Amino acid sequence: MLLKSMELSVGELALVLGQSQPRVSRHVRILCEAALVERHKEGSWVFLKLNAIGAGEGLLGVLEDHADDASRAVFAADAIRLAEIRAARAAAAERYFAALADRWDSIRSLHVPEAKVEQAIEAALDRGSLGRLVDIGTGTGRMIELLAQRATEAIGIDRSSEMLRVARVKLDRSGIAGVSLRQGDMYALPLADDSADTVILHQVLHYAHSPEAAVAEAARILAPGGRLLIVDFAAHQREELRERDAHARLGFADEAIHGWFALAGLEADLTRRLEGGELTVTLWRAARAPTAKRMAA
Known part of the structure; x- marks a missing residue:
């Protein structure tokens, strides 16, 4: 459900879920073997995305339509932590972009x-x-x-x-x-x-x-x-x-x-x-x- 919102690294998933990286990695491996999730390496990070082809879409539909109140409460809490991940990404991106902005502006001129x-x-x-x-x-x-x-x-x-x-x-x-x-x-x-x-x-x-x-x-x-x-x-x-x-x-x-x-x-x-x-x-x-x-x- 989190990967429906955005691509996430294994480390980011661990932070949102409050679980250890080895535990998250084990579940990710199962999802990849089931062809529900794709993974790609980016430097020392591994990013994950939902597989656009296959059973994933149907499974998400079941989760969304039939989740009980307890599950929906978990989804809502995870969404709050996901917002914190977005904020951390934005802060890091702005620092990097600010260092390059003057150079790019000089070329655009x-x-x-x-x-x-x-x-x-x-x-x-x-x-x-x-x-x-x-x-x-x-x-x-x-x-x-x-x-x-x-x-x-x-x-x-x-x-x-x-x-x-x-x-x-x-x-x-x-x-x-x-x-x-x-x-x-x-x-x-x-x-x-x-x-x-x-x-x-x-x-x-x-x-x-x-x-x-x-x-x-x-x-x-x-x-x-x-x-x-x-x-x-x-x-x-x-x-x-x-x-x-x-x-x-x-x-x-x-x-x-x-x-x-x-x-x-x-x-x-x-x-x-x-x-x-x-x-x-x-x-x-x-x-x-x-x-x-x-x-x-």
Whole structure:
């Protein structure tokens, strides 16, 4: 019932339930073996989420509809402690975010307002449903916040556990439920082949020392007919971003992105530039051919 509200770590569950971690871990293992709960590692933490497929939904319905007064009292008490977990997460996230805010603001000041970038992103993903959405390098979770309502499922992946904690707080405050946030590397995504319908790399690729490998890995998880959208800077000469902000690449030429799309088996179908600042933001979109066309080729 707690995992219905939000993803929780084993340690957080132990705090809410007032039980030892070994005891909680034993029960979690049983739930995982029954395919009711999924677990994923994030640094030294293990996070848990309800399995979206299987008997879990029916079991939750039974618990909600037939719980007696004593059980409902337990649920209510747990909800109070769950609020304390949310508050602790928020405090930690705000401390981390405050340390980075000045740096991010200085970069944003170099290009068109973020609102215009987000409008362009929504326009580039113009079809109704986004299906299973994967945001690589999710950061604060802003792309999921923007697009989750159009997705059947949303997954955010980031290498930084601190950033994932910021994203959890942000998405929780926005009332966006059912999002899975996972720690992972852009070069080795923790997802199966052909498992995503829409993949986004938003202001991530310039951190990649091997951007062609990151594009290939994003293409690997893309299902036939799916789309990959890259949002990043056009090629520029702001060398201080490399030295001060760890940008491995000073933007990208269209030819480079299109070449990596082709190598990954994707067909570029949109390139849009957003000029108006010292840095130009560009949107590059590509699609994987449906199965029939890919086999014919």
